[in-house]
Amino acid sequence: MSSEWPLWEVFIRGQHGLNHRHVGSLHAPDADMAIKHARDVYTRRNEGVSIWVVKSVDIAASSPSEKGPLFEPSNDKVYRHPTFYDIPDEVGHM
């Protein structure tokens, strides 16, 4: 029969309360085994306190050709950054 185990994407939350972060992928027959494999493959040195796995085929991704229309509009909006505003030194830290 020999069907290949599906591919899963692995997300790990580190110790310090940050978001789960994508760390890589692995093969596993189902979600339970994917979590067990993820523990062995991606947390051998205390890298995490929580694991998410999701089947790779279930991830929808933006296409590289859309890069321009998606991300360029934010390029010319410098006023969204704090450094756009000059605050006099006398005012102190802001």
Added chain:
Amino acid sequence: MYAQLVKSEGKSQAELTPEDIAFQERIDRGEKIEPKEWMPEGYRKTLIRQIGQHAHSEIVGQLPEGNWITRAPTLERKQILLAKVQDEAGHGLYLYCAAETLGVSRDQLLEKLHSGEMKYSSIFNYPTLTWADMGAVGWLVDGAAIMNQVPLQRTSYGPYSRAMIRICKEESFHQRQGYAIMMKMATGTPEQKRMAQDALNRLWYPSLMMFGPSDKDSVHSVQSMAWKIKMNSNDELRQKFVDQTVPQAEYLGLTVPDPNLKWNEEKGGYDFSEPDWDEFYQVLKGNGPCNKERLGARVKAWEDGAWYRDAMVAHAKKKAARAVAAE
């Protein structure tokens, strides 16, 4: 290196399309290439070969050390060796996943390994005869691997670069535990010191071969270096390895088995003998001391595990069907 003699599929200057040229410019600017982006077919194929060979090397590389797990001299050494071999399995998995983003499946890659179509590093076709070899392998083989893998963290292909970053983080432990074994042996009984020297004698030249043939015979380097999937020339890395390793051998009180080894003030590095390249090509062709044993062990593991992989799929299907029925 872990990838030796990887055939590169470049085009001649006249055949380059505007897409090819724009692609090269992206690489020259230091941009990372990501899986779904356009890439020349040659870049994709060369990367599959290189990452695949690298992954196979990690997996086959478990065997020479696995050989000593049950015979480690102390429980602590056994735990350390077990952890190292487990790391190698992990490194293989990271790399297979990186290769899979290029449109090849892990099972396809394994099939090519098992049929002999794809290679793994020549170094793993040498036997590990004594406990001192566990020291020499960590110190020399992982040391040589680090030399190649550190610059590869900057490679142009995003998933490969990220896998290398993970691997490098873990690899330093491998070299240090090996050197620690060598220190113990070299300062032990005369018999232990003799074993350490013997391990160095046997593994020195095979380690130098890991970097691949001399630059003058390395036909695929130019294209791979332009694509930044190879960052340094073979001879450059080999020189760096020798310069780094000789003082470490001296500290151990061991002798590098090369009568021509000599510091060259002018070039600021050691002069040294090249390994026997005929032997290297013979080992790559499958005629090394352990080729049949290593590949045989891999094929057996794959075949013996087939029922388990299939059972897990059947079980997952049954569970999924039950969950649907319960809804």
